[in-house]
Amino acid sequence: MTEWDIKKLHILRTLDARGTVTATAHALLMTPSAVSQQLSNLAKQVGVPLLEAHGRRVRLTAAARLLLRHADAVFAQLERADAELAAYAQGEAGEVRVGAFSTAVPALVVPAVRALRAAHPGVRVRVREAEAGEAYELLASGEVDLALSLAARAPRAPREASGRGRDGRFTRVTLCADPLDVALPAEHPLASAPGVSLAELAGEAWIFGGSGPWSEITLAACEAAGFVPEPAHSAAGWGAILAMVEAGMGVALVPRLAAGAGAMRPPGVVMRDLGAGRPRRHVVAAVRRGAEGAPALARVLGALREATPPPG
Known part of the structure; x- marks a missing residue:
C-alpha cells in the first residue's frame, strides 16, 4: 500500500x-x-x-x-x-479568523461579532479585510478560517473548468442577495421619476469601481439589461464614486450593503431602487470543506446568517 x-x-x-x-x-x-x-x-x-x-x-x-x-x-x-x-x-470556545471584503466588514461581520460577544463570549473573532477574490486564497492557505466573498469571485479550479466537477476544497453558504441601487445626481431627469429601470440609463456615462470585482458586476448587470455601459470614470472608494455622481460626472450602481454600512451619501446624490428587475450581487461565506462542524466556526456562521438583512 x-x-x-x-x-x-x-x-x-x-x-x-x-x-x-x-x-x-x-x-x-x-x-x-x-x-x-x-x-x-x-x-x-x-x-x-x-x-x-x-x-x-x-x-x-x-x-x-x-x-x-x-x-x-x-x-x-x-x-x-x-x-x-x-x-x-x-467546546464552543476558540478563535475564528475571518477574511471579508470591505463592505461586508461593517455590514455583516461587526454585527455578528457584537451578537457573539453577548451570546457566546468564548468565541473570539479576528478580522482581516481582503478583496473578494483574495479571501479564497487566504482560506486555501490557512491564513483565515472563514472567507466572506461574492459568488462571482468563487475560484475555478482547472478541473472544474474542464467539466470534472466543482472545486472540492471549500464549502460555500449563500448569506444574502444584495440588491444594487443606482446613484443619480439630484438634478438628473430620472431622480424624481415614478420608477427607474436600468435600461433607461443605457446612454449614461458610468462610474466603475477601480478595484475588486465591482467593474465586472456593473458590466454584467448592464449587459443583462441589454446594453454595454460606457466606462467614463473609475474609483476604488464609495466616497469618491458618490462625489463624482454628485458632480454630474456619471451614474453608478451601489450595493445596498454599502449604503447600510455607512457609505456617506452626499446631499446631491439620489439613490433609486431599480424595481422588480433590480440586479443583485450574491454574498457567500466559505470554509474549508469539512471544517464547518467546528463549534466556534459554526457559531460564527450562524451569527453571520442572523446579521444578514432581509431580502430587498
Whole structure:
C-alpha cells in the first residue's frame, strides 16, 4: 500500500490552485526547486507521472487530477477531525479568523461579532479585510478560517473548468442577495421619476469601481439589461464614486450593503431602487470543506446568517 505524505498532497493541491511552480513556491514559502522535488518524489511514490510539460510551464496529468479528487476528500476528513477535536477540547470556545471584503466588514461581520460577544463570549473573532477574490486564497492557505466573498469571485479550479466537477476544497453558504441601487445626481431627469429601470440609463456615462470585482458586476448587470455601459470614470472608494455622481460626472450602481454600512451619501446624490428587475450581487461565506462542524466556526456562521438583512 502506498505511504501517503499529506505535505506532498498539499503541494499538489496548491499547484492546481496557483497554476505555476513559482506561484506555488511563493504561497508555501518554499523554493521552486523544493516544490519540484517534492512533486517528483510524490510521482515516484504513486508510480504515475503527475506533471507534463506545457510550453514553459507544467500542467497536471489526468492521473494527478484523479489523485486530487481523492485528496480533496482526505483533506475534508482531516478538517472534520480538527473540528471534532476542537469540540472535545474547547467546546464552543476558540478563535475564528475571518477574511471579508470591505463592505461586508461593517455590514455583516461587526454585527455578528457584537451578537457573539453577548451570546457566546468564548468565541473570539479576528478580522482581516481582503478583496473578494483574495479571501479564497487566504482560506486555501490557512491564513483565515472563514472567507466572506461574492459568488462571482468563487475560484475555478482547472478541473472544474474542464467539466470534472466543482472545486472540492471549500464549502460555500449563500448569506444574502444584495440588491444594487443606482446613484443619480439630484438634478438628473430620472431622480424624481415614478420608477427607474436600468435600461433607461443605457446612454449614461458610468462610474466603475477601480478595484475588486465591482467593474465586472456593473458590466454584467448592464449587459443583462441589454446594453454595454460606457466606462467614463473609475474609483476604488464609495466616497469618491458618490462625489463624482454628485458632480454630474456619471451614474453608478451601489450595493445596498454599502449604503447600510455607512457609505456617506452626499446631499446631491439620489439613490433609486431599480424595481422588480433590480440586479443583485450574491454574498457567500466559505470554509474549508469539512471544517464547518467546528463549534466556534459554526457559531460564527450562524451569527453571520442572523446579521444578514432581509431580502430587498
